[in-house]
Amino acid sequence: MSAQPIQEILSQLQRVKKIAPDKWTALCPAHDDRRPSLSIREADDGKILLHCWAGCGAADIVNALGLTLADLFPRTNRYNVGEARSVHRVWAHREALQGIAHEAIIVRLFIARLVGCAPLDHDDLVRLALADERIGEALRVAEEGR
Template sequence: MPAPIDLVLSRLDGVKATGRGKWMARTPTRADRTPSLSIRELDDGRVLLKDFGGDDTADVLAAIGLTFADLYPDSNRRPARRGPNGTAVEVERRIVAFGMSLLAQGMQLPPSDLERLEVARRRLAQLGGRA
């Protein structure tokens, strides 16, 4: 089973190392213009997440198909889920619906928002959802 940090980082977009055991990434619960999700691996293997945009950690985890238990190294824990749960699908659907609504109103979205909209559409297509 992958280490918690590998599990988390593999499911995020725009990950950049900022130091030893520290990263920043785009928050998966919204169209981040710049990375605002801080990820830190502690010496004991635990992973800490902090979204400086204010999104709840539980929502961030749900959007990438994980739970708080997945942030802790423990050989007795259950295997991590392989795909996003229903909440994550709903987050992606909301992103697509909101983005498409703005585009239909003639609004110009910044490239980072268009990129996040496309990520959400791809994720829904992979899950067999409608995008």
């Protein structure tokens, strides 16, 4: 593959049409496409962004072309594939922690009310149950990202 993956990708697609300097449409190779539903965009760093309006995943699309997701990155930036994944993981962790921190504030507010002998009403209990649910969800996200 050349240093510019966009040329390689476009040469393998059918009914390619340029709609902007860095944007094309083509028939999606991953499903039985009759009107071009694949959008192709070349990012500033040479990375190729694929989007099928019928819902095919980028991995399905490159597989149908006999390529891999790594082929969507310029050869000089191949390490970015792994890098992008680890950055995503760090963010998922951070968001999970922020979510827990936020829910902890809610719980603390309710506890302060109870300590001040102000009873919780039905809405409060619903909100507490939601806090419990969100903390559990955040923990699952953090667990998966490990």
